[in-house]
Amino acid sequence: MQIIPAKTPGFVKSLFPNLVWSVNTGKKELYLTFDDGPIPEITEWVLQQLKNYNAKATFFCIGRNIEKHQQIFKSIVNNGHSVGNHTYNHLKGWKTATDLYIEDTIKTQKLLYPDIKMLFRPPYGKFKVSQSKQLQKLGYKIILWDVLSYDWDSSVSKKMCYNNVVDAAKPGSIIVFHDSIKANKNLTYTLPKILEYYSKRGYSFKGL
Ligand SMILES: [Zn+2]
Secondary structure (H helix, E strand, C coil): CCCCCCECCHHHHHHCCCCECECCCCCCEEEEEEECCCCCCHHHHHHHHHHHCCCCCEEEECHHHHHHCHHHHHHHHHCCCEEEECCCCCCCHHHCCHHHHHHHHHHHHCCCCCCCCCEECCHHHCCCHHHHHHHHHCCCEEECCCEECCCCCCCCCHHHHHHHHHHHCCCCEEEEEECCCCCHHHHHHHHHHHHHHHHHCCCEECCC
16 A cells, blocks of 8 residues: 655655755756665666666665675676665664664665765655764765655555656656565566656666
């Protein structure tokens, strides 16, 4: 069930102006993001799809997955994509003490390469104000989204997933996908179609 709207309402964005919801641009550019990897085969498949369209994207990686799949992580970076921090253990911010949450994030940051930008996306898109404040103090840019594909939701059909994106995306949109096992069914249908649809209309795909 789609509880959160696929398109983030303007009033939500204006309540939290310090968070990044979309990129302010008049150009035909989209910002695809992939959360929860790296995962063997799935992340590699995503990289190949992006390559087919000369598209760049941003991968919000889970620390424990980077540790398990270091070669795949390396190929994300070597392919010129951006990467961001998605905590080490995919923590639920509202259920985790702030000091533990920050510790978990720093543990992941150590697995990222030193010259990588400080981007952070909270798992589930939720965290405490104290956590977001601390992260911003540490220098993180916190990236939410403008469009949710709902690729992970098994009650959302492949076509609905595709429509969620096409109905909501506009220049500068930050769009959420997942390179995860759960999302794989919807992702393998939707991603190539999105890349094709927007490429044909003169869009380019960029990393954050
Ligand atoms: Zn996640």
